[in-house]
Amino acid sequence: MKQELRLPPRLRAGDVVAVATPSGPSRTPGRLARGVAALRELGFEVVVGPMARTADPAERGVEARAAELNGFINDPTVRAVFVGIGGHLSNATLPHLDFAALRERPKVICGYSDITAILLGCYAQAQVVTFHGPTLLPELGEFPMVLPYTAERLWSVVGRSRPAGRLVAPDAWTDEFHAWDVDDNRAREMRPSGGWSWLSGGRGSGPLVGGNLETISALAGTPYLPDFTDAVVFLETAGANIDEIERLLTHLEMIGVFTTAAAVLFGRPFRAAEGCPERLRALLRRTLGTRLPVVADVDLGHTDPMLTLPIGVHATVDADARTLELTDAAVG
Known part of the structure; x- marks a missing residue:
């Protein structure tokens, strides 16, 4: 039990x-x-x-x-x-x-x-x-x-024992690289956010479960990969190779991560080549967006600034209203 x-x-x-x-x-x-x-x-x-x-x-x-x-x-x-x-x-x-x-x-x-x-x-x-x-x-x-x-x-x-409520995109973001040992005395340049990309309609609610795409794949077949049943699945990657991302998404599909998923959130591409964000959105629409709400370009991974997402805490994604909300407290 x-x-x-x-x-x-x-x-x-x-x-x-x-x-x-x-x-x-x-x-x-x-x-x-x-x-x-x-x-x-x-x-x-x-x-x-x-x-x-x-x-x-x-x-x-x-x-x-x-x-x-x-x-x-x-x-x-x-x-x-x-x-x-x-x-x-x-x-x-x-x-x-x-x-x-x-x-x-x-x-x-x-x-x-x-x-x-x-x-x-x-x-x-x-x-x-x-x-x-x-x-x-x-x-x-x-x-x-x-x-x-x-x-x-x-x-x-x-820091608050109540639901964090509605989450919104930042006004600006960055993935500018600084070599910390030689170039760490200036602020990085920010670029306008443009918000998150709502790729499909619908509404889904469930516990947040996810993280780094490559790491989740490496946990397959171990007792350390949790149950994704009815989850709001969130994913991010430091890679920008579309073929590799599709390969990993296919693996998660094969092990049942998306079988009963309530919704999918995917992080903003990190140091992506020209055209990569558009190709990633098209991939997510094609592979997942026909079945459940999918939101891309979410600030949850290697780009800055970033959200803090509590694993196991319920969230609701309403793609028609374009809202993402944490509906339960994450701390007591």
Whole structure:
């Protein structure tokens, strides 16, 4: 019998939050320091795990990375875990994580991209709400500060024990690349948003479940991929190869992700070549839009600013009214 969904307590000023690095190493100390400062400016006490400053592969084995995260899960003083950055290695930690302890004492766990493996694994194994949202270096460590939309959307979900309500697109966005070690002292150029792309009509409601397209595909056949029944499925990718995206969508179709989906949200293309956004929208219309509401160009992935989407929390997509709403609280 499926267990009841557990909500972590809401975050308050003065809470202790931790920085874990279960995937790629931080590598840029200045960016790390600015992300930590951003959390402190929000009123939190910050504990940085040892993996954040460890780049040597010999010291970053799966046991060490899992032990860092388990330490924070089992620490009763830590109320949230923000991940430093993504990468490719999160899925290896899953067999080592203490899901029983997380279910007994839920806490906010936030990240995206490769961290999708941990978010979905914790949701599937501990039935705890997790948060697809900003990581420390790319978003919270933004120069000169975290983008207001990113901060507001995060706080509206993890800091208030009531439904976040209607979500709207930001006025502007960016995917401009800065090499943090040599070019991290100017704000990135923003471009007008144009809003989200509502590709098909209809209305769907269900729990939000999703994340990075490649990472979800890599979890297929494991106990860490959750049930997508009646879900509002959200997907994003750092890739811009349409053939690869279609290949991965076909894989998710084959394993039943879209069989009973209530709606699909797809993230804004990241550093896409000319014509890629249009081709992606056409692909989504052709493969999914004839059956259920589909919204593209949603600010939920590698572009900035970004939404924070609570995995397991109910959302309603009304494509006819062009509204996306979180209808339940994500924290207690």
